[in-house]
Amino acid sequence: MCSLFDSVLHSPKGLPVLLGTSQGNAYPDALSTVEHSDLGVSWDKSHSPVPQTTQPATQPLQTPWIDELRQLNTDTDQRGKSWTLPVNPGQEASIPIWTSRDGWMRQVRYAITKTAAGRAAAARHRIGVESMVAIAGAHASSADSKTGRRVTATVQNLAARAGVSESVVKRGRRVLKALHLGFELVRGRTLTTREFQAAEVHHGGRQHRAASVWALSSPPDLVAATPAPPQAKKRGSSHCRTHRAAKHTHPTTPTGSNPNPQARDRDPLSLSGFSPKGISCREVITKRACARENQPSSSNQTNPRPINLQRAASTLIAAAPVIAPSGHIGAVCDVIDRAGIDTTRWTGRDIAQALTADTVSRGELWPDTVRSPIGYLTWRLSRIDWSGLSPSEQRAAEAAHSAQRRAERDAERERSRRAAASPEHRKALMEQIRATLAPQRQAA
Numbered sequence: 001m002c003s004l005f006d007s008v009l010h011s012p013k014g015l016p017v018l019l020g021t022s023q024g025n026a027y028p029d030a031l032s033t034v035e036h037s038d039l040g041v042s043w044d045k046s047h048s049p050v051p052q053t054t055q056p057a058t059q060p061l062q063t064p065w066i067d068e069l070r071q072l073n074t075d076t077d078q079r080g081k082s083w084t085l086p087v088n089p090g091q092e093a094s095i096p097i098w099t100s101r102d103g104w105m106r107q108v109r110y111a112i113t114k115t116a117a118g119r120a121a122a123a124r125h126r127i128g129v130e131s132m133v134a135i136a137g138a139h140a141s142s143a144d145s146k147t148g149r150r151v152t153a154t155v156q157n158l159a160a161r162a163g164v165s166e167s168v169v170k171r172g173r174r175v176l177k178a179l180h181l182g183f184e185l186v187r188g189r190t191l192t193t194r195e196f197q198a199a200e201v202h203h204g205g206r207q208h209r210a211a212s213v214w215a216l217s218s219p220p221d222l223v224a225a226t227p228a229p230p231q232a233k234k235r236g237s238s239h240c241r242t243h244r245a246a247k248h249t250h251p252t253t254p255t256g257s258n259p260n261p262q263a264r265d266r267d268p269l270s271l272s273g274f275s276p277k278g279i280s281c282r283e284v285i286t287k288r289a290c291a292r293e294n295q296p297s298s299s300n301q302t303n304p305r306p307i308n309l310q311r312a313a314s315t316l317i318a319a320a321p322v323i324a325p326s327g328h329i330g331a332v333c334d335v336i337d338r339a340g341i342d343t344t345r346w347t348g349r350d351i352a353q354a355l356t357a358d359t360v361s362r363g364e365l366w367p368d369t370v371r372s373p374i375g376y377l378t379w380r381l382s383r384i385d386w387s388g389l390s391p392s393e394q395r396a397a398e399a400a401h402s403a404q405r406r407a408e409r410d411a412e413r414e415r416s417r418r419a420a421a422s423p424e425h426r427k428a429l430m431e432q433i434r435a436t437l438a439p440q441r442q443a444a
Contacts, residue, residue, distance in 0.1 A: 066201060069194075069197055069198045069201045070201060072194075072198050073198055073201065073202050078198075078202050079150075080152075081203055082152070082199075082203065082207060082210070082211075083191070083195065083198060083199030083202050083203065083207050083210060084150070084152045084210055084211075084213060085186040085188070085189070085195075085210045085212075085213055086186075087185050087186055087213055088185075091185055092149060092185065092215055095183050095215050095217050096217050096218055096219065096220065097146075097147040097148055097149070097217065097218070098143075098147070098148035098216050098217060098218040099218045099223060100145075101140050101141075101143070101145060101148075102229075103218065103223075103226075104136075104140060104148060104181070104216055104218055105133070105136060105137060105140060106226055106227075106229065107181065107218055107219075107222050107223065107226045108132070108133065108136040108176075108181060109129075109133060109363035109364070110222070110225065110226040110227070110363065111179050111181065111222055112129055112132050112133075112175070112179075112363065113129060113361075113362070113363035114363070115222075115225075117178075117179065118175075118179055121174075121175045121178040121179060122175055124178075125171040125172075125174050125175050125178075126171065127168060127171045127172055127175060129360055129363060130360060130365070131162070131164050131168055131172065132172055132175060133363070133365060134162040134163060134164060135158065135162045135164065135168070135169055135172035135173075136172070136176070136181075137161075137162065138153070138158045138159075138161035138162040138169075139151055139153075139158065139176070139182065139214065139216060140216065141161065142157075142158070143214075143215075143216050147215075148215060148216035148217060148218075149215045149216075150213070150215075151182075151213070151214035151215065151216060152210075152211055152212075152213055152214075153211065154188075154211040155169050155170065155211070173214075176216075179219075179222075180217060180219045180222075181216065181217060181218075181219070181222075182214055182215070182216050182217065183214065183215045183217060184212055184213070184214055185212075185213045185214065185215055186212060186213040187212050188209065188210055188211045188212040189209070189210065190208060190209050191207065191208060191209065191210055195210075196208065305330065305333050305337075306343065308343040308344050309333050309336060309337060309343045310329075310333060311343075311347070311348065312333075312336060312341075312343040312346065312347055312348040312351065313329055313330075313332040313333045313336060313348065314329065314348065315347060315348025315349055315352075316332065316336075316348035316349075316351050316352055317329065317332060317348075318348070319348065319349055319352035320352050320355065320366070322366060322367060322368065322369065322370055322373065322376075323370070323373045323374075323376060323377045324373060325373050325374055326373070331374050332374070332377065335374060335377050335378050335381065336351070336381070338378070339378070339381040339382065339386065340386060341381070341386045342386070345389075345390050345392070345393060346386065346390045346392075347390070347392055349391075349392075350390040350391045350392050351381075353391050354384055354386075354390075354391070355380055355381075355384070358380070358383060358384055
């Protein structure tokens with residue numbers, strides 16, 4: 001039997017509304033809901049009372065209101081786990097779609113780092129490059145992959161994804177608006193009663209508010225100005241053919257040869273078969289030992305790396321774990337040495353600070369993982385000029401300059417103190433002045 005409470009909606013205040021009844025539907029029930037008594041009542045013969053204990057045959061509930069809400073959800077193209085505010089038809093027609101998610105992110109980086117308008121907008125709204133790129137990435141992850149539309153994430157969710165505060169997300173949105181990289185189609189607000197019930201029909205929960213609806217866009221002038229990403233170099237066809245030929249070449253066994261590598265007329269446990277031309281194993285081992293004694297060891301041939309270089313490599317890996325090699329740390333030492341970095345002046349922390357500054361100036365981000373840490377570190381170090389002062393040297397120079405200024409101030413105070421007259425000196429001068437003025441006073 002179909003229960004009356006199978007179709008229940010709630011009002012925005014949380015009050016249940018029963019569908020199929022006169023209280024919840026504009027179409028009242030066919031049967032009266034008022035109880036009648038047969039005692040002391042005379043009925044007209046033409047109208048027989050309906051017994052209250054008799055239930056009519058079960059019929060499906062008439063829910064035209066639910067059908068209207070479902071049609072509203074279909075017309076507004078509701079998706080996902082939340083109900084979104086509908087966009088007016090034709091509002092998106094004048095907004096260009098984005099080129100792609102990666103292309104839009106490159107355009108954002110280029111706009112806020114290379115263009116005067118982008119730098120001015122970021123400075124006006126007090127937001128840094130790293131925060132702006134993180135906010136743009138959070139918006140891009142919520143947008144439709146083909147068009148960049150339907151960004152319906154809340155400010156709280158965007159802030160959690162970007163790792164910034166909600167106020168920073170709002171300032172980042174103002175920058176996107178100023179650069180025509182994002183458009184707010186509908187401002188977030190509280191749902192009306194009809195929208196509240198449509199949301200309950202859509203996802204089954206109670207939703208009182210809906211977030212703003214944004215569309216991400218790629219302006220044509222910014223698309224033309226943004227440089228294309230570097231293309232990976234492809235190997236030559238001759239190299240590929242040579243590699244494939246060498247890979248699929250197998251030695252052929254002559255006809256009639258013995259597939260068993262061991263000789264049939266030799267004891268399989270004998271050691272004489274493992275030495276060439278019947279030479280005894282003792283003689284071979286002795287000759288090899290003598291050869292090793294006559295040759296200098298590899299440890300004697302290789303000079304130990306300077307301790308400053310080793311410390312710089314260790315500190316750099318601790319500050320930037322993404323470049324940690326899969327093997328020995330000496331590979332990082334070799335990369336630093338080949339880059340021409342003087343580790344007596346540049347510490348590992350100084351190198352990490354220089355890499356971070358170069359990353360920010362180019363509008364990039366540190367990757368989470370790299371396929372070749374040593375190759376990535378070599379490429380990054382080659383783009384920086386290491387002939388200038390290191391951050392440690394700059395701090396030391398500033399400290400020395402501050403110490404010099406303090407010494408000059410102390411010396412000035414000492415000179416002023418010495419120039420000031422002592423109490424004894426002032427007393428002697430006053431007595432001399434009185435002695436000089438005494439005859440004049442007596443004459444007067």
